[in-house]
Amino acid sequence: MQVDQISIFIENKSGRLAEVAGILGEAGVNIRALSLADTSDFGILRLIVNDCEKAKQILKDKGFTVSKTEVVAIEVPDRPGGLSDILHTLDRESINVEYMYAFVERCEENAVIIFRFDETEKAIEILLNQGFNLLQGERLYRM
Amino acid sequence: MIYNEEFETLPRPALEALQLKRLKSTIKRVYNQVPFYREGLDKAGIIPEDINSLSDLQKLPFTHKQDMRDSYPYGLFAVPMEEIVRIHASSGTTGKPTVVGYTRKDIEVWSELMARSFVAAGAHKGDIIHNAYGYGLFTGGLGAHYGAERLGASVIPMSGGNTKKQILIMKDFGSTVLTCTPSYSLYLAEAALEEGVDFKSLRLRVGIFGAEPWSESMRKEIESKLNICAIDIYGLSEIMGPGVAIECHEAKNGLHIWEDHFLPEIIDPETGNLVPEGEKGELVITTITKEGIPLVRYRTRDITSITYDPCVCGRTHARIARMSGRSDDMLIIRGVNIFPSQIESVLMKIEKVEPHYLLIVDRKDNLDTLEVQVEVDEQLFSDEVKHLQALAQAIEKEIKDMLGVTCKVRLVEPKTILRSEGKAKRVIDKRGEH
Numbered sequence: 001m002q003v004d005q006i007s008i009f010i011e012n013k014s015g016r017l018a019e020v021a022g023i024l025g026e027a028g029v030n031i032r033a034l035s036l037a038d039t040s041d042f043g044i045l046r047l048i049v050n051d052c053e054k055a056k057q058i059l060k061d062k063g064f065t066v067s068k069t070e071v072v073a074i075e076v077p078d079r080p081g082g083l084s085d086i087l088h089t090l091d092r093e094s095i096n097v098e099y100m101y102a103f104v105e106r107c108e109e110n111a112v113i114i115f116r117f118d119e120t121e122k123a124i125e126i127l128l129n130q131g132f133n134l135l136q137g138e139r140l141y142r143m
Numbered sequence: 144m145i146y147n148e149e150f151e152t153l154p155r156p157a158l159e160a161l162q163l164k165r166l167k168s169t170i171k172r173v174y175n176q177v178p179f180y181r182e183g184l185d186k187a188g189i190i191p192e193d194i195n196s197l198s199d200l201q202k203l204p205f206t207h208k209q210d211m212r213d214s215y216p217y218g219l220f221a222v223p224m225e226e227i228v229r230i231h232a233s234s235g236t237t238g239k240p241t242v243v244g245y246t247r248k249d250i251e252v253w254s255e256l257m258a259r260s261f262v263a264a265g266a267h268k269g270d271i272i273h274n275a276y277g278y279g280l281f282t283g284g285l286g287a288h289y290g291a292e293r294l295g296a297s298v299i300p301m302s303g304g305n306t307k308k309q310i311l312i313m314k315d316f317g318s319t320v321l322t323c324t325p326s327y328s329l330y331l332a333e334a335a336l337e338e339g340v341d342f343k344s345l346r347l348r349v350g351i352f353g354a355e356p357w358s359e360s361m362r363k364e365i366e367s368k369l370n371i372c373a374i375d376i377y378g379l380s381e382i383m384g385p386g387v388a389i390e391c392h393e394a395k396n397g398l399h400i401w402e403d404h405f406l407p408e409i410i411d412p413e414t415g416n417l418v419p420e421g422e423k424g425e426l427v428i429t430t431i432t433k434e435g436i437p438l439v440r441y442r443t444r445d446i447t448s449i450t451y452d453p454c455v456c457g458r459t460h461a462r463i464a465r466m467s468g469r470s471d472d473m474l475i476i477r478g479v480n481i482f483p484s485q486i487e488s489v490l491m492k493i494e495k496v497e498p499h500y501l502l503i504v505d506r507k508d509n510l511d512t513l514e515v516q517v518e519v520d521e522q523l524f525s526d527e528v529k530h531l532q533a534l535a536q537a538i539e540k541e542i543k544d545m546l547g548v549t550c551k552v553r554l555v556e557p558k559t560i561l562r563s564e565g566k567a568k569r570v571i572d573k574r575g576e577h
Contacts, residue, residue, distance in 0.1 A: 007526030009519050011556050037528045041535075041553050042519075044526050063558050065524045098527055116526075 035101035257290020265392035273318035282384025329509035397462030
């Protein structure tokens with residue numbers, strides 16, 4: 001039920017993001033979703049791509065520090081309060097959200113949100129029990 | 144004004160005769176009392192009786208900082224511990240500091256040389272000396288303190304830090320002489336402005352600044368911002384502490400080194416040979432009156448030049464130029480001595496950190512800044528910002544704890560720090576660019 005995400009360490013200097021995007025573009029890797037966490041010194045670029053292994057390898061070859069992280073993609077009803085239901089469920093069960101960001105594409109009528117939890121397995125179990133719909137990686141990469 | 148007219152203005156022939164007498168006695172003493180020197184001289188095939196002129200000094204082997212570390216803590220002391228009345232140690236070092244011991248007579252000599260230095264700087268009995276050098280293992284605070292008392296001035300033992308209080312006391316107590324690092328004096332001036340205190344309204348007249356390298360342009364800035372006469376002082380704990388050499392306020396052109404107690408040589412750091420008068424080289428000092436820990440041909444690693452030209456002040460002691468650098472990679476950051484290798488050993492202790500680092504030294508708002516760049520490889524990387532920030536903070540704390548200096552750690556991408564075959568470039572010092 002987990003989705004592969006790659007994270008890239010990027011120094012805060014001009015042109016670095018463009019460089020990453022360029023490398024992936026040239027290699028034919030399609031970015032499906034992204035989020036950038038930044039501080040004054042550095043940023044962490046997180047990507048869901050159609051070919052995680054390939055993206056990781058080419059960025060590594062270009063000298064970037066890259067890691068693979070497992071995240072969870074949850075379908076969220078596209079209506080007011082849709083996200084709130086999920087977050088309240090997680091809160092009740094004391095699952096911490098390390099970070100989250102929205103997926104670019106919709107899944108039929110629903111939005112998709114990417115979550116990184118401190119306890120991924122437990123979070124998945126709880127969400128499934130509560131009837132939330134989690135998206136498989138394979139489906140996501142092809143969306 | 145000259146504090147010790149007789150000795151400070153000794154005609155050169157008499158001064159040199161005194162130096163030779165004291166040198167011979169020092170060499171005899173260390174040969175008999177300190178195994179390190181006996182071994183060194185034996186190895187060089189020299190006996191103390193071979194020293195018959197000042198130039199015979201060149202036959203003797205050098206003493207290095209490492210020799211002091213190797214004999215840690217008391218191995219180079221030349222008197223029994225019962226005769227040692229004070230111990231100081233070098234600041235801000237990992238592992239073993241360099242330890243120095245003073246006999247009662249050493250403290251007296253030091254006090255006199257600091258008193259001489261105060262007078263050379265234009266201070267006198269009746270001055271209120273605001274001593275903002277750190278008190279403690281560091282020689283600065285107590286060295287200046289004893290000299291001020293010897294002079295008969297009123298000394299305020301402020302020590303470093305607590306800037307607001309420094310300003311309050313300077314204003315209310317009517318301090319006339321300030322002793323601290325040059326960068327701290329500018330920091331004080333700016334802090335005073337913020338407190339609404341105008342240095343021009345203070346009684347401060349003279350500033351005696353040392354313990355870190357500074358420049359002529361910085362002198363001009365200090366003199367105009369603090370409205371004082373700024374004097375450069377030189378010293379190092381291994382030799383004595385502050386007061387080894389000082390500028391006279393009459394000329395402000397080179398630092399008189401107290402030659403009746405110290406024998407200076409300027410050498411080419413590569414070959415070890417003397418360089419001609421006036422040329423730049425490494426300062427080597429032999430102490431010729433010290434009892435606790437006499438040092439023979441000690442490599443200070445400071446780069447300067449020397450002149451024996453007469454000085455307008457009347458002192459006959461040679462003058463060394465403002466220190467222009469180091470012959471090793473030691474950095475002086477806010478008065479704390481740091482070798483890049485020390486930072487490296489701190490980094491190596493932190494799990495997963497690779498020894499690829501770069502130190503950027505700069506000066507912002509008149510305070511030295513140290514940035515430590517550390518490469519983030521896959522071992523270190525986390526895709527959560529808080530983990531990376533915690534890592535940077537952990538390194539900063541470790542460096543502060545181990546080396547006593549505050550730094551900023553910047554995480555950088557791998558391979559951004561230049562690798563070089565041979566000696567890696569570990570330091571970029573931008574302080575000279577301002």
